[in-house]
Amino acid sequence: MVYWQIxxxxTYFGDSMLLIPTAAIMAILIAWKNSDSRAVWYWIVAFCAAGAIVSLSKIAFLGFGIGSARYNFTGFSGHSAMSATLWPVMLWLLSARLSGFWRGVAVGTGYLIPLLVGASRLVLHYHSHSEVITGLLLGFTLSTAFLVSQRGSQLKTFSLSQLCVALLLPLLLLSHGRIATTQQFLQRLSVEIAGIDHPWTRSDLLKLQQ
Structure with a gap:
């Protein structure tokens, strides 16, 4: 029981219900605390690009059956991609007041969290290995590109009270645990776009290999 709760x-660390509000808070904090005025736009582009690429891959499969039966691929894992885009940047942002070593540990933890999210998607049988791996690669590429772009920027440190306020909404969402209905929305949208009665399923794709 405890195992499944964990x-x-x-897996909730990759849910849109948590990540989208957190990304919006991060945009505000980056605009406020970063010496690079362009950084907030880099962040918005990176996060939105992850969401757009994941959504397009899912619409391509759900509406038109575009996937790979050989690799059991029906679109990027959204949980993996979005968490890999957000958590390395989030931990980099909030660790501004730490020394170089501990900041490295914080950012490293930001890279570890998405790996655990991806593993949880496999354990729960929501995605195949190819979907999780490509999702992680997509997200890590975007978050790393953002972090590389910020090597010369200066971050103002957060006071303890500011840190608590910044983390309040994410912590409330984590405690509530409400799950986003993104997949259901994409299914309905894909059916409308493709003009079909039912969205494609993984079993439909795998039948093509037989």
């Missing part, structure tokens, strides 16, 4: 908690 798995579901880990």
């Amino acid at each position: 798995i579901h908690t880990l």
Whole structure:
């Protein structure tokens, strides 16, 4: 019982219900605390690009059956991609007041969290290995590109009270645990776009290999 609670908690770290509001808070904090005025736009582009690429890959499959039966691929894992885009940047942002070593540990933790999210998606049988791996690669590429772009920027440190305020909404969402209905929305949208009665399923794709 405890094991499955841990798995579901880990997978929630990649849920849109948590990540989208957190990304919006991060945009405000980056605009406020970063010496590079362009950084907030870099962040918005990176996060939105992850969401757009994941959504397009899912619409391509759900509406038109575009996937790979050989690799059991029906679109990027959204949980993996979005968490890999957000958490390295989030931990980099909030660790501004730490020394170089501990900041490295914080950012490293930001890279570890998405790996655990991806593993949880496999344990729960929501995605195949190819979907999780490509999702992580997509997200890590975007977050790393953002962090590289910020090597010369200066971050103002957060006071303890500011840190608490910044983390309040994410912590409330984590405690509530409400799951986003993104997949259901994409299914309905894909059916409308493609003009079909039912969205494609993984079993439909795998039948093509037989």
